[in-house]
Amino acid sequence: MTNETMHQQQKPNPQTPKIIIGMASCGLGAGARSVLKSVVHELEKQKLEADILSTGCIGMCAHEVLVDVIFPGRTRVTYGNVKTTMVPQILEEHIGKGEAVKKFGIAQMYLDDKTVIPYEGLPFFDEMEMNKGQKKYILRNCGYIDPDSIDEYIARGGYAALEKVLKAMTPKAVIDEISKSGLRGRGGGGFPTGEKWASCAKYAADEKFVLCNADEGDPGAFMDRSLLEGDPHAVLEGMIIAGYAIHATSGYIYVRAEYPLAVKRLKHTIEEAKKRGFLGQNILKSGYSLEIYIKEGAGAFVCGESTALQNSIEGKRGMPRTRPPQSVEAGLWDKPTCLNNVETFANVPFIINKGADWYFKIGTEHSKGTKIFSLTGKIKNAGLVEVPMGTTIRQIVFDMGGGIPKKRKFKAVQIGGPSGGSLPESLLDSPIDYESLVGAGAMMGSGSFVVVDDTTCMVEMARFFMNFCANESCGKCPPCRIGTTLMLDILTRITLGQGEEKDMEVLEQMSDEIKVMSLCGLGQSAPNPVKSTLRYFRDEYVAHIRDKTCPTATCVALHKYEVTPEKCTKCQACIRNCPVKAISGSTTEAAVINKEKCIKCNLCYEKCNFLAIK
Amino acid sequence: MNTNKTVDLSKMEQVLEKYKNARGSLIPVLQIVQAEYGYLPEPVIGLISEKLHMSIHEIVGTATFYAQFHLKPRGEHIIKVCCGTACHVKGAKKVLEKISETLEVSTGMTTKDNAFTLDEVACLGACSLAPVMMVDEDIHGKLAPDTVGNVIKEIREAGVSR
Numbered sequence: 001m002t003n004e005t006m007h008q009q010q011k012p013n014p015q016t017p018k019i020i021i022g023m024a025s026c027g028l029g030a031g032a033r034s035v036l037k038s039v040v041h042e043l044e045k046q047k048l049e050a051d052i053l054s055t056g057c058i059g060m061c062a063h064e065v066l067v068d069v070i071f072p073g074r075t076r077v078t079y080g081n082v083k084t085t086m087v088p089q090i091l092e093e094h095i096g097k098g099e100a101v102k103k104f105g106i107a108q109m110y111l112d113d114k115t116v117i118p119y120e121g122l123p124f125f126d127e128m129e130m131n132k133g134q135k136k137y138i139l140r141n142c143g144y145i146d147p148d149s150i151d152e153y154i155a156r157g158g159y160a161a162l163e164k165v166l167k168a169m170t171p172k173a174v175i176d177e178i179s180k181s182g183l184r185g186r187g188g189g190g191f192p193t194g195e196k197w198a199s200c201a202k203y204a205a206d207e208k209f210v211l212c213n214a215d216e217g218d219p220g221a222f223m224d225r226s227l228l229e230g231d232p233h234a235v236l237e238g239m240i241i242a243g244y245a246i247h248a249t250s251g252y253i254y255v256r257a258e259y260p261l262a263v264k265r266l267k268h269t270i271e272e273a274k275k276r277g278f279l280g281q282n283i284l285k286s287g288y289s290l291e292i293y294i295k296e297g298a299g300a301f302v303c304g305e306s307t308a309l310q311n312s313i314e315g316k317r318g319m320p321r322t323r324p325p326q327s328v329e330a331g332l333w334d335k336p337t338c339l340n341n342v343e344t345f346a347n348v349p350f351i352i353n354k355g356a357d358w359y360f361k362i363g364t365e366h367s368k369g370t371k372i373f374s375l376t377g378k379i380k381n382a383g384l385v386e387v388p389m390g391t392t393i394r395q396i397v398f399d400m401g402g403g404i405p406k407k408r409k410f411k412a413v414q415i416g417g418p419s420g421g422s423l424p425e426s427l428l429d430s431p432i433d434y435e436s437l438v439g440a441g442a443m444m445g446s447g448s449f450v451v452v453d454d455t456t457c458m459v460e461m462a463r464f465f466m467n468f469c470a471n472e473s474c475g476k477c478p479p480c481r482i483g484t485t486l487m488l489d490i491l492t493r494i495t496l497g498q499g500e501e502k503d504m505e506v507l508e509q510m511s512d513e514i515k516v517m518s519l520c521g522l523g524q525s526a527p528n529p530v531k532s533t534l535r536y537f538r539d540e541y542v543a544h545i546r547d548k549t550c551p552t553a554t555c556v557a558l559h560k561y562e563v564t565p566e567k568c569t570k571c572q573a574c575i576r577n578c579p580v581k582a583i584s585g586s587t588t589e590a591a592v593i594n595k596e597k598c599i600k601c602n603l604c605y606e607k608c609n610f611l612a613i614k
Numbered sequence: 615m616n617t618n619k620t621v622d623l624s625k626m627e628q629v630l631e632k633y634k635n636a637r638g639s640l641i642p643v644l645q646i647v648q649a650e651y652g653y654l655p656e657p658v659i660g661l662i663s664e665k666l667h668m669s670i671h672e673i674v675g676t677a678t679f680y681a682q683f684h685l686k687p688r689g690e691h692i693i694k695v696c697c698g699t700a701c702h703v704k705g706a707k708k709v710l711e712k713i714s715e716t717l718e719v720s721t722g723m724t725t726k727d728n729a730f731t732l733d734e735v736a737c738l739g740a741c742s743l744a745p746v747m748m749v750d751e752d753i754h755g756k757l758a759p760d761t762v763g764n765v766i767k768e769i770r771e772a773g774v775s776r
C-alpha cells in the first residue's frame with residue numbers, strides 16, 4: 001500500500017504467542033468477556049507473555065466461547081465452549097509449553113504461513129463435520145482476522161480490488177465485470193446486481209447515492225451482522241466499488257438498532273479507511289470522492305424494504321411508496337439511488353480479485369457464487385454456513401448441521417423467514433438456489449435457515465409468522481394491514497380449537513388476495529408461511545380443525561390431559577410436579593390423570609420429557 | 615434518569631445546533647434524546663419542533679412509528695427478550711413468562727422500583743444462542759426458564775449488567 005501511515009496499532013511480534021478471543025455478539029452472549037478477564041488475570045498470575053487479540057464470528061456459534069491460541073511456529077488451535085475454569089490449564093500448557101490441550105481443543109488450522117507444524121491428534125478446521133462441504137469465500141476473514149485492524153484486512157488482500165478498480169477500470173468495466181459474474185442480490189429478491197448498477201449509472205444527477213441495507217430484519221438471520229462484526233472492511237470496500245461504478249456522491253449504511261456492536265465496528269472501519277485514503281476525498285488519488293455515513297435504524301422490519309428504508313433515512317415514518325419511479329431513477333431525496341445488501345457488497349471485492357469468469361463457475365445455472373445461511377433452531381451445529389448455490393437442504397441439515405439433537409426427527413426447515421416457507425422432509429434433496437426455492441413455495445430471503453423437529457406444530461408456526469407480519473405491517477395499505485390481521489385471527493382460532501371446516505379455503509383465498517393487492521414485499525409475501533404449511537402440512541390443520549387435537553401437543557388449548565401409556569416411562573416427574581395431586585402412578589404403573597381434580601395448569605405437560613401427555 | 619425532575623434542556627440545545635441544517639436529522643436527534651433521557655420528554659419535543667422547524671405532529675408521528683422511541687419514562691435497565699423465529703422455536707415464550715413473573719411486570723412495562731423495563735424484540739442476531747435476551751447492550755444466551763431468574767438477580771445485585 002502506498003500511503004501507509006504509522007498508526008497506533010503496534011505490529012505484533014511473531015515470536016510472542018497469541019490468544020485470540022471470539023468477541024462477536026454470539027461470543028459475548030456466551031460469556032467471552034469473563035473469559036477475557038480470566039485470561040488477563042491468569043497470564044499475570046502465571047507470569048506468561050502473550051498478545052491478546054479479538055476476532056469476529058467464525059460460524060461455529062454452538063461452540064462459543066471460542067478461544068484460539070497461536071504458539072510461534074505451530075498451527076492455530078481453536079478451543080471451544082471455553083469456560084473460565086479451563087483457562088489456567090490452557091495457558092499453562094499451551095502458552096507456557098507450546099503443547100495444545102487436546103481435550104479442550106476442537107480444531108487446528110494452518111496460518112497464511114503454511115510451514116507451521118501441526119499438532120497430532122487434533123482435527124483440522126476444514127475437515128470438521130460442520131466445515132466440510134462449505135466454501136468459505138465471503139466468510140474467509142470472519143473469525144480469522146481482528147476486524148478492528150485494517151492492517152490485518154490489507155494483509156489478506158484487502159483493498160486490492162478497490163485499487164485495481166480505481167487505477168485500471170472504468171465504471172462501465174466494473175459493471176460489466178459484476179454482470180458477467182452472475183452475482184444476484186443477497187437481500188431477498190435475487191435481482192441481478194450488475195443490471196441494477198447499470199440502470200442506476202445511466203441517470204445523471206448532481207447527487208447520487210449508494211446505500212447498504214444492513215437492516216437484517218428477518219428474525220432468525222444473522223449473516224449480515226456476522227459480516228459487519230467480523231469483516232467490516234470487505235463490506236465497505238464493496239460499497240465503495242459500487243459507488244465508483246454508479247458515480248455515487250455519497251452513501252449510507254442503514255444498520256438496525258439491535259446491532260450496537262456492528263455500529264461501533266463500522267464507525268471505526270470508516271474512520272480507518274478514511275485515514276488510509278480508501279474513502280473520502282480523491283480516493284487513492286483517482287479523482288473519485290465518496291463519503292459514507294451510518295444511519296441507525298429504529299426498530300421496524302418494513303424499513304428493510306428499499307423505499308421505506310429511504311424514507312427512514314430522510315427522517316420520516318419508514319413507509320414504502322408506490323413504484324415507479326424506481327429508486328435507481330429517483331430514490332433517496334429523489335436522486336438516483338442504488339441499494340444493495342451487506343452480503344452482496346461483500347461479494348464484490350472477491351469477484352474483482354478472482355475475476356468474473358472464475359466466480360461464474362461456482363453455483364448453478366442461474367444462481368452463481370455462494371450463499372451464507374444462519375443455521376438455527378433444532379439443529380446440532382447451530383451457526384453460519386457458506387455453501388455454493390445448488391447445495392441440497394439435506395447436506396446443510398445433516399452433513400454440516402450435524403442433524404437434529406436429542407434423537408428427534410427432522411420435520412421442516414423454514415427458509416426465508418416470515419416471507420418464506422416451510423419445506424418438508426420430502427424436499428430434503430432439492431438444491432438451494434433462487435428458482436428452486438420459489439418453486440417449492442419458499443424463497444432465498446436473506447438466509448435464515450430455521451430447522452424444526454417433530455415436536456413443532458406447523459399451524460402454530462404459521463400463526464407465529466402471521467403475528468409477526470401483522471405487527472410489522474406499516475399500515476399504509478389496507479390489504480396488508482387488515483388482511484394479515486384477519487388471517488391471524490383465523491389461525492389463532494384454529495390453534496384454540498375453534499377452527500371451522502371452511503377456514504383452510506378462506507386462508508388460501510386470502511393468501512392470494514393479499515399477495516396481489518399489497519403495496520410492498522411485506523404484504524406480498526406475508527401469506528407464504530401459511531401457504532407452504534397448508535401445502536405440505538395440511539393434515540395438521542385438519543387435525544386441529546376437525547379432530548380438535550394438536551398432533552404435537554403444542555397448542556395448550558387443545559390439551560386433553562391424558563397420558564399415553566405406551567410413551568410413559570414411569571419416571572413420575574408429572575406426579576411430583578402436579579400442584580393439586582391429580583396424578584397417580586408408580587415405578588411400575590403408567591401415570592393416570594384424574595380429570596376431576598385436574599386444573600389444566602399444564603405443568604405436567606411441560607415437565608414430561610417424553611411427550612407422553614397430550 | 616430524569617423521571618419526576620424537570621427536564622434539563624441545555625444539553626439538547628447544543629445537539630440541535632449541530633443538526634439544525636442537516637438533512638434527515640430527525641431520527642438521529644430522537645436517538646440522542648432517547649439515549650440521554652431514556653424517553654422523549656415533551657419539552658424536548660417542543661424544542662426540536664422549534665429548532666428543526668417541524669410540527670409536533672410530524673415529530674410524534676415519526677417517533678411512534680418506530681419501536682425504539684418511547685414517550686413515557688423507562689426503567690434503568692432495558693431487558694429485551696428475543697421472540698424471533700429461532701428463539702421462538704427454542705422456547706422463548708416460557709423464558710419471557712418466567713422473567714415477567716420474576717419482575718412482576720408484563721411486556722412493555724417498567725418495574726415499580728424503576729429498575730427494569732421488559733420488552734419483546736424480534737431477533738437480536740444471536741440466534742445460535744437461542745433463546746436470547748439483551749440487557750442494555752449485553753447479550754445473554756442459552757437461557758432457560760429455570761435459570762433466567764438467577765441472571766436477573768445477578769444484574770439486580772450488581773447494579774450493572776455483566
Ligand SMILES: Cc1cc2nc3c(=O)[nH]c(=O)nc-3n(C[C@H](O)[C@H](O)[C@H](O)COP(=O)(O)O)c2cc1C
Pocket residue numbers: 184185186187188189190191193213214215216217218301302303304305306339340341342344446520521522
Ligand atoms: C419487508 C421487507 C424487508 C426487507 N428486509 C431486508 C433486509 O433486512 N435486508 C436486506 O438486505 N434486504 C431486505 N429486503 C429487500 C430489499 O428491499 C432490497 O431488495 C435489497 O436490500 C436489495 O439488495 P440486493 O439486491 O443486494 O439484494 C426487504 C424487503 C422487504 C419487502
Ligand code: FES
Pocket residue numbers: 219220221696697698699700701702736737738739740741742744745746
Ligand atoms: S431469533 Fe432470537 S436472536 Fe435471532
